[in-house]
Amino acid sequence: MSVKIEFIKEAAEDYKKLDGSLKILCDKKLEELEINPNLGEKLGNKYNIDLTGFYKIYFNSKRYRIVYRIREHLLEIIEIWGIGKRDKEEIYKIVGKRLKKKLKASYASNKKNDTYGAIRRAALR
Helix, strand or coil, X not given: CCCEEEECHHHHHHHHHCCHHHHHHHHXXXXXXXXXXXXXXXXXXXXXXXXXXXXXXXXXXXXXXXXXXXXXXXXXXXEEEXXXXXXXXXXXXXXXXXXXXXXXXXXXXXXXXCHHHHHHHHHHC
């Protein structure tokens, strides 16, 4: 089964920062991931960061990690959230910050577009 791989904006920037040899190794791992989306290890709560639903795969002798999640709608999409060094579990902290930022933006957007909630609140007055 082949899937589509998408990068969030920040992860695309992570990828661009890799040197040529690391990009080759990363590309090989992403090709494997396209064939088998469940290749990675499941993440849960890592260092007090809730990464439930995310996976990790390694490249460059486990010095670098790709953190991703699988989105399933009409077709399977793998969403890359971060690529970075293993050092001090920094990649998990980076993905955690990105996730919080996205959740805040999503919450603000939903709150702004919550016409049903506005109608309901007006009715209760």
